Ligand SMILES: Nc1nc2c(ncn2[C@@H]2O[C@H](COP(=O)(O)OP(=O)(O)O)[C@@H](O)[C@H]2O)c(=O)[nH]1
């Protein structure tokens with residue numbers, strides 16, 4: 001099955017099976033919908049002047065982006081193919097954030113300043129047929145950062161979340177300043193994936209004077225990187241240079257192959273798309289599952305209490321049915337003949353059952369009142385205080401998810417009424433589990 005068809009099928013499945021459940025548990029799934037909406041995205045980030053725009057121009061074989069030593073371009077620019085026969089043209093940010101077919105609707109919240117620094121350029125290019133590349137303004141020092149007028153890091157995080165491949169560029173001179181970008185990006189990506197969605201590139205290596213200079217820069221970068229990722233193994237760092245800028249040299253010629261690998265990797269981004277989508281769905285559905293699991297457990301406890309209460313109510317009802325009217329007769333001399341004496345005297349008729357029936361109804365009502373007003377409410381409060389007892393946290397992954405979802409569960413418990421008894425939580429839970437174990441698994445198998 002080809003990837004587009006797979007994506008479309010996933011989209012309709014998510015809509016049909018999952019959307020109602022996300023809504024029911026008041027979870028936001030707009031991010032999931034956004035990702036499913038559009039084409040594969042490559043995001044290029046890094047310091048200013050690290051060669052981002054130059055790399056993009058090279059990849060496309062055209063000078064579409066402005067390049068230069070000074071911070072020349074301070075916009076987030078999406079570059080992608082237009083419709084067939086459409087002229088090259090630019091679409092402003094204000095149109096992009098209002099276009100339902102694009103995944104950028106939520107970016108409106110970053111305000112006018114951001115929107116005016118956001119645009120899409122359409123061009124015909126074979127590389128862009130099934131892919132969009134986003135060029136980003138470089139990271140400047142912290143003083144000018146404030147002058148941007150919008151939350152740059154948050155925007156970066158949101159775009160990174162949509163992206164299937166993130167190219168993080170360093171140049172040998174400024175390798176140290178990249179840490180905050182990396183940290184911001186890392187914290188927004190799904191727990192399980194991430195690492196393989198980011199590729200690290202050291203550019204402008206032709207500016208190293210000689211081999212030992214290059215090795216030194218590379219070593220410094222590796223050290224920085226292990227500090228950043230907190231991992232002992234260092235991810236692959238692609239070394240690259242722009243042939244248009246660099247003088248041919250003995251150092252560079254063996255590295256030409258590495259450049260080709262980088263270009264090939266970027267062009268292959270569409271093939272990570274489905275995997276990316278699956279991982280995102282996986283994580284969000286696991287979050288949903290956890291919330292549903294908690295509510296299922298809660299409603300099960302409520303049912304147990306209701307059963308206990310009902311048993312007592314049943315015994316009381318039987319007593320009230322046969323002896324209630326006797327007590328009434330003793331107290332208020334009504335009725336003249338009780339049900340029991342009518343039964344024994346053989347004079348029983350329908351009218352003897354009216355009062356006992358009413359008394360039973362009253363008893364049941366009182367028990368329901370006690371249950372809903374006191375028993376259920378106290379269970380709700382207890383569960384809210386010890387909400388982690390509602391779920392089994394048998395792995396680190398689940399513990400992490402729980403930290404994120406705990407507030408959601410408490411929120412739901414805070415609003416819970418006796419309707420929860422009939423909300424079908426356990427049925428929902430099995431639906432979710434079936435999706436995770438059967439549907440999602442079969443998609444993973446398909447792309448392997
Ligand atoms: N020597 C050399 N210069 C480069 C290389 N890549 C980019 N440049 C130059 O560095 C400057 C900044 O590049 P640009 O692509 O605009 O960086 P951006 O700010 O990250 O988009 C430009 O003047 C480029 O010509 C490279 O590999 N080698």
Ligand SMILES: [Mg+2]
Nearest residue numbers: 052053066073
């Ligand atoms: Mg640029």
